[in-house]
Amino acid sequence: MIRVLLVDDQKLVRSGLRAILDGEDDIDVVGEAGDGARALRSAVELRPDVVLMDVKMPGMDGLAATRRILADTRCRGSKIVVLTTFDLDEYVYEALRLGASGFLLKDSDPIELIHGVRVVARGDAMLAPQVTARLIGEFAHRVRPARKRFDVLTEREREVMDLVAAGRSNDEIAAELVVSPATVKTHVSRILTKLGVRDRVHLVVLAHTT
Structure with missing residues (x-):
């Protein structure tokens, strides 16, 4: 069973993600958080396999939460998939540098979301096709x-x-x-x-x- 933590400041978004993932026999949404600080506490407490992490949130944002979770030995084994939009390329680049295992667009097809969670849970990495070209273009200027x-x-x-x-x-x-x-x-x-x-x-x- 893949244990998932949902992190987004919009309850409607979390509800939508939960509705999609709860329908899968091998995925269990074990918790939700509306900001980065609560995400960190929940990750420590629940030890999820995958954290679906929004980046723009009040207080501690998704990047800070990603950094804290991946650095905390109590969260060892948790993978982070960043939920992003086309206008947040800089956030995507930074999350990648911090160690995020994948990126999905908030308007991804449900099948793509489910596939992404499974891919990351088994230790691989996931890049939404729409994000890949833009991310590579960004790296081309930096590397x-x-x-x-x-x-x-x-x-x-x-x-x-x-x-x-x-x-x-x-x-x-x-x-x-x-x-x-x-x-x-x-x-x-x-x-x-x-x-x-x-x-x-x-x-x-x-x-x-x-």
């Missing part, structure tokens, strides 16, 4: 190209990295390369370690900006 960085990868690891950058899941990569999903997971883990990046989100950005 200096360093193609030699990829020299540490084997030919197969580069294949896997390219497929991850194309948005493929481990199962899809496994099918294309005719290997097991476990093998793909091992390759991805080695790639992240060799390149010194935190997760798949950072790997996607790195692959598109170098």
